[in-house]
Amino acid sequence: MLALKDLQRKLPICGALLMAVLALSGCSSQLADMTPADAQAHSREPGTYLPVHDLPPDRDQAVIPPDQRAKIEAELAAARDRQAAAAKDAK
Numbered sequence: 001m002l003a004l005k006d007l008q009r010k011l012p013i014c015g016a017l018l019m020a021v022l023a024l025s026g027c028s029s030q031l032a033d034m035t036p037a038d039a040q041a042h043s044r045e046p047g048t049y050l051p052v053h054d055l056p057p058d059r060d061q062a063v064i065p066p067d068q069r070a071k072i073e074a075e076l077a078a079a080r081d082r083q084a085a086a087a088k089d090a091k
Contacts, residue, residue, distance in 0.1 A: 064072070
């Protein structure tokens with residue numbers, strides 16, 4: 001009996017909340033289009049595509065020579081070994 005009275009009290013409140021949620025959900029599309037005053041305006045033109053075929057300009061610098069590449073790889077390997085040894089000592 002007590003549960004029925006609680007249900008009778010909660011049912012109108014839940015119904016009012018549901019109606020409020022449904023009424024406010026219709027406003028979400030207008031809220032999404034609103035932007036702050038300092039934001040950049042974005043165009044609403046459909047059909048504008050990104051320039052996917054525009055390639056970046058060629059590089060002015062040459063590729064790293066093999067001897068410098070080997071030196072850099074050796075330095076990185078030595079640093080990795082030092083860090084591995086330090087991590088092993090810390091444990």
